[in-house]
Amino acid sequence: MDFKIRDDRKPQGPRQLVQEREEYLRLVDQGTPYEDACRIVGINSKTGRRWRNGRSADRRQKAALPITGVVPPHLVPLTEEPAASSRYLCEADRIHIADRLREMATVRTIAAELGRSPSTISREIRRNRTVLSDGRWYYRPHAAQRRADKRRPRPKAAKIGQNPELRDFIQDYLARRWSPEQICHALRRRFPDRPEMHVVHETIYQALYVQGRGELRRELTRALRTGRAVRKSQRHSARRRQRFPHPMVMISERPSEVADRAVPGHWEGDLIVGSNSRSAIATLVERSTRYLMLVHLPNGHAASAVRQALADTVQTLPPHLKRSLTWDQGAEMAAHHAFSLATNIPVYFCDPGSPWQRGSNENTNGLLRQYFPKGSDLSRHSRNDLDAVAAELNSRPRKTLGWETPAECLAKLLATAS
Incomplete structure (x- = not known):
């Protein structure tokens, strides 16, 4: 044990005992019983209780605050600290x-x-x-x-700036064009038993981008895959402006019957876009049967063209298969209100950045990339080409349908309705 009870405490005075308090608080923080901590530092148990709990004023002595650190009592401010936020445990x-x-x-x-x-x-x-x-x-x-x-106190000393070995390791691998996340995993593999060498990738990004830290060389930002010298702010969905002239009806207001896929006639839609966003094909997938319809867009994918093409396509469906359409918040659906008036089909919009809310459509779009690769010109495909691709996918058995095909499931629905 490094601590030794002093034989003579007079040079420091009987009331200071800074070293003893420091050691006592350290032992208590480590879980040492109060009596044992008092015995180790050579103080009376009443003194330890007063250090922990403070002391009330009486006729003979002044009040004393509990000791929360190694600061002498006469330097502890007597003002009360502000109450901690309810965000934290008290x-x-x-x-x-x-x-x-x-x-x-x-x-x-x-x-x-x-x-x-x-x-x-x-x-x-x-x-x-x-x-x-x-x-x-x-x-x-x-x-x-x-x-x-x-x-809790802020600001805290930065971990990278305090550890030259850690800083050199990160700078070396950033120069090799490793990503911050790859560097973090490499640190944990290289130094599994040294937590002081472990950081998360956000720590590295802040060391690069936050002004005034100077923990990593600023020119290393050029080695990142984005090559940005400053951090790009993220969009917040709550701060977005109104996208369309008519308010969107969000997916949270969609009828509950749509979620369990028991009622047919609810569709999911999206665009697959060609090279340089110059051409596109609209896709419609029925949620219950996974039946696919491809919409030809020879006149581009502006909002007016998409509205007209979708309206012409869904008009071929029987009434019981025209219940709703779910789409993302793409600009191509700016005319959703006119589409609903023309077809009597309500349009529901997904939350920003939530493609899983149109899971069937996203899955089908992935299958379609076998026929329409990314970066290709989609305008060269005619309506007959799209009908042939849709027919091929609709005749493919699906595990989620019990190995029936979407065309067979749709045929059963039409037969039951008739």
Whole structure:
């Protein structure tokens, strides 16, 4: 043990004991029992209790605040600290966690009682528990609160700037044109037992892009695949302007019967685009049968052309197969209101960046790329070519349909309706 009880404390004075406080708090943070910590640093148990809990004023002595660090009491400000945000766990929450853990409650039960996510509770226990040498552990709420308070102050010293070995490794591999994510995995493989050499890729991006840090050479941004010298801001869906003259009806307002695919007549649509976005083909997939219809767009894929071509195509369907259409928020559907008026088919729009909300259509578009490769000119395909491709896909058995074909499923629906 590095700490040794001093025989003579007079040079520092009987009230300072800075070294003793420092060692006492370190032992308590490590989970050492209070009595043992007092014995190791050579203080009375009452002194340790006063350091932990503070002291009330009386006729003989002034009040003293609890010691939360190594700052002498006469330098601790007497003003109260602002209350922590409800976003973070407070000391009362940690006391509740400790009590419920002693009662063998599960993490999910504790999370429900506190109104928190289970991952928040499990992360709190993992980060702030005390682990013994034999692998056993226990959770002490006041020690956990002190650890959390020590981690909270901002700004923090940057990890890359403090570790020259880590900085040189990252700069070396950035110069080799490795991506930040590849570098992070390489660090974990190269130094599995050295957590100080582990970072996430966002840390590397911030070291490159955030002004004033100077952790990595700025010219290394040219080695990134984007080659950007500044970070590109991301669009936020909540800040988007109104895309179309008429408000969109979002997929959340779509009837619940569409989700289970039990009722036929609900379609998903999209465009597959050719080289330089100069040509396109519209695709319509029926959700229940996966039946495909390809829409020829000889006059381009502007909103007016797409509206007219879609209206002409769906007019060939029987009434019970014209219930709804789900599309993404592409500009080609700017005339969705006119389409709905002409066909009596409501159009529902997916959320931004959510292609899985049109899963059948996305899957079918992937199959169509066998016939219409990316980067090819789609305007050279005639309507007869599109009909032949659609017929071939509709006659292909599908596992999701019990190995029946979309054409067979649609024929059954038409026969039942007639």
